Amino acid sequence: GNSVTQMEGPVTLSEEAFLTINCTYTATGYPSLFWYVQYPGEGLQLLLKATKADDKGSNKGFEATYRKETTSFHLEKGSVQVSDSAVYFCALTRGGGSNYKLTFGKGTLLTVNP
Amino acid sequence: GAGVSQSPSNKVTEKGKDVELRCDPISGHTALYWYRQSLGQGLEFLIYFQGNSAPDKSGLPSDRFSAERTGGSVSTLTIQRTQQEDSAVYLCASSLGPSGGSTDTQYFGPGTRLTVL
Numbered sequence: 001g002n003s004v005t006q007m008e009g010p011v012t013l014s015e016e017a018f019l020t021i022n023c024t025y026t027a028t029g030y031p032s033l034f035w036y037v038q039y040p041g042e043g044l045q046l047l048l049k050a051t052k053a054d055d056k057g058s059n060k061g062f063e064a065t066y067r068k069e070t071t072s073f074h075l076e077k078g079s080v081q082v083s084d085s086a087v088y089f090c091a092l093t094r095g096g097g098s099n100y101k102l103t104f105g106k107g108t109l110l111t112v113n114p
Numbered sequence: 115g116a117g118v119s120q121s122p123s124n125k126v127t128e129k130g131k132d133v134e135l136r137c138d139p140i141s142g143h144t145a146l147y148w149y150r151q152s153l154g155q156g157l158e159f160l161i162y163f164q165g166n167s168a169p170d171k172s173g174l175p176s177d178r179f180s181a182e183r184t185g186g187s188v189s190t191l192t193i194q195r196t197q198q199e200d201s202a203v204y205l206c207a208s209s210l211g212p213s214g215g216s217t218d219t220q221y222f223g224p225g226t227r228l229t230v231l
Contacts, residue, residue, distance in 0.1 A: 091157075099162050
């Protein structure tokens, strides 16, 4: 079946540090890949997505590239801010008909200190 | 416009009681999903609706769990005879559905935190 593995947290960084959160997946065919973010006290929000190999998703300074050869979708940001403190979830869909249910990783808690 | 809303935001119940959780999707979204977020299991898919039909119920953990959707809009997730292991945050998401294609984006509600004593 489909699965997503992401690096265990928590991750603690200082402001302006470089961020990488690793994500690898197992799926048949060609899944779409997502990063969702959950800020404290808020619901899940889509951060970025990529739907085919070599696509790069980007938003709010975050980037992730769909690497089919390594089945990875690592999240990166060059300079994190305190406001980036949140839980980050890597996810995939493997559509079957119109069903695009998401399979999530366990989540990675990021804390950015001033 | 209005996002996905869920009610109640918090629910505390006693073991053995039934609970109903409600989801109001974004207007015009034909696809609706329920997920569960718990410390031990992370985020898990429960059930998928397309319109009023539920072609994928594969994530429902037991027959104590059921869900329905009426008028292609509001959905209710019902848990009968609640157990302590049902304690979790229940999330609802909606999306355009087939017209959204393979890039269809799910928008999540704030969740209902269920605590079973």
